[in-house]
Amino acid sequence: MSHSSHQIAKIIATPIAVPDPPLLNCAGIHAPYALRIILEVVTEGGILGVSEIPGNERSMEAIRSIQGLLVGKDVLQLSQILSIVRDEIEEPSDERGGAPHDARLAVHIFSAIEVACLDILGKMLEVGVVDLLGGRMRERVPFAAYLFYKRKGAGGTYGYETQPDISGWEYHRQAEGIETEDLVAQAISMVDTFGNKSIKLKGGPFVPEKEVADMHALYDHFGPDMPLRYDPNAAWSYDTGVQWGKKLEGVLQYLEDPVKGQENMANLRKEVNIPLATNMCTTSFSQIPNSVRVHSEDIILSDHHFWGGLRSSIELYRICKTFGRGFSMHSNSHLGISMAAMIHLGAALPEFDYDLDTHYPWQNEDVIVGGKIPIEDGCAEIPDGPGLGVEIDREQLKKLHQNYIDCGITERDDEFEMQKLDPSWRFVEERY
């Protein structure tokens, strides 16, 4: 059986730059723009599928190297497409390695194509992508409030200046969030605005004393019914992890990547009585056997961009359930297309273990028609409409692409951005 209407006629990749507030992490600070790529796959039958991945000029080059090879391929032939992507895009390893951000290309790009193909398939059948992943186990997907230490600023400029006359969440989105009281105020505002039922803090920029004290401040304010998570992004040495991990016992729902490497995580897991989550020590299927052998974490935070797509994420979910691991989702700065994909995946999970992470409230622009997908009562509804249920806003795409051309940022480098503020600053693994 062959259907020319399913064949890929065209793949369009558009790099964009999205205003991103100056959020701090152990690798430095977010640049005024986060770089994403919007992928569009058009079939011979004229159906458009869309997706969104992190990306830069290097990713664009890799996409260009496969674009021609995929024209004429059936959108259902995902295993064949994966083979082509793997053959063409050489990667030193399928593991993320020690980089502060996942810089792998093949998994990202295959994920972009897979999600767009599922969007197309959903449109063909007039069903949601969730319905292609085993179906709807819930109509609303819960997300955690994702707190950041931050400098003043809304993103989109290098000035780190807030706008006048703002209030509510928009104030906290732009305000400085470093002192404990500012961080707690950020949390209160986020939870008030979006109704989240759990809170995560991205740690790493400050000494454990401060960050652990801030987690206690959040706990004191929100009480034991608000699950808290904390992620020092493996900035801690093993000894620091044990010492400060113990001080978070009874405070956290889970501790994310306190230390680097599966063995360190496994050892720390025996010392500290808090479930451990990861999106750093177990980031590819090739790392699963050792994860199982040493039991490096209790929860894997998947990311469909990093694990090779939505179907692969469902396979990872099955592995997690088979081996008694929890499953949830990691996030980077992203827009509504990635958000939609995450919601569809989250809605399809037979068991829902932990509210998903998302940076989504930190961006005030979007690339989809109708603007940002609402988060209410901590949940986002499955977008209505076939496929992902989102459509590209052409004006916004044009504007965000112009940002990409104008902003001069060609790759994510949080260290470089930090050095603009403090020239002596260096990224170091195991800072504390």
Add this chain to the structure above:
Amino acid sequence: MSHSSHQIAKIIATPIAVPDPPLLNCAGIHAPYALRIILEVVTEGGILGVSEIPGNERSMEAIRSIQGLLVGKDVLQLSQILSIVRDEIEEPSDERGGAPHDARLAVHIFSAIEVACLDILGKMLEVGVVDLLGGRMRERVPFAAYLFYKRKGAGGTYGYETQPDISGWEYHRQAEGIETEDLVAQAISMVDTFGNKSIKLKGGPFVPEKEVADMHALYDHFGPDMPLRYDPNAAWSYDTGVQWGKKLEGVLQYLEDPVKGQENMANLRKEVNIPLATNMCTTSFSQIPNSVRVHSEDIILSDHHFWGGLRSSIELYRICKTFGRGFSMHSNSHLGISMAAMIHLGAALPEFDYDLDTHYPWQNEDVIVGGKIPIEDGCAEIPDGPGLGVEIDREQLKKLHQNYIDCGITERDDEFEMQKLDPSWRFVEERY
């Protein structure tokens, strides 16, 4: 999004009895009929999906208990359907246990519904089921020649008589196959007829001395380029397994279930230098963690009827690849609908490790329009046409259902059948 056209309007289950030759195994002998259930799922939109599973009156009762609950469900909501099946059909364990044949109900019945729903989905999209499983990695799926020790007879009667004037494979399908020369002749005829590129013998009925000698006779005849497999169905004690396994080193491509239990398999694997395969010691996702821990086998022989469907089998495949295990497929006596499902799955596997098993040449009747799916050069092509690509032959279904009513067999009991020939015969685990 809701589509009434995807809703299940009706589920029809028809028990059938298929003439089956008197094949021997460690549990006894095949009855004159093998029992199967043909499942038909019809949507409100009038699309018919079909599937086939092993089954009997007990399975029919279980199907009746869920039939009404599934009416109105969307065929894409497979996770919801699985929940209903699991909630309604109580099962003592999701493991196969020590039974000579897999008697679990929930996985079989969910598999039946899932395959029929995928058949429907394929028909909606006008694509093959393979195209819903990641797509076509090959157009032809290789099967091994599956040899049996057997009594004289074609099945369908208790007389164990051959018909006059038959030749070629049909002669060997009916002839006695116990003496070494008859078994080798059976193998030659099967390979001549179907072009198989590998051979499996179902062992277990006879002492290891004879069966191992027969494997050597096959090796002597076919030479080292014909991969051989041998499956004593865990009829061996551990010591027997080590002793006789060693005598098969250099002769076998793999040794299937020489002994019972993951620990025994794992220990034997260290003693005997032949890859071990299983469809007995690791038969459910709940057994995977211990399989990985002790390394009980090298190859898992999946069976979509036993592992909860085709998507689940793809998930098992991913687990196998993640943990460095080979993946292939087990078979019971079956007709063309199960064969089609196996072909679609086999065609979708990104890596194809070992020719699949099938009993298919042993049945001379079928339930699909056009008669049996051909096996040529050892391969079966993906059936043309949407979904599974097969259609029910209504006359045949009627006839095979009448067999079910007339034959008086209500469950598979190879021991009971054997006792008709030898009243003193008893099934014993670890016979040798």
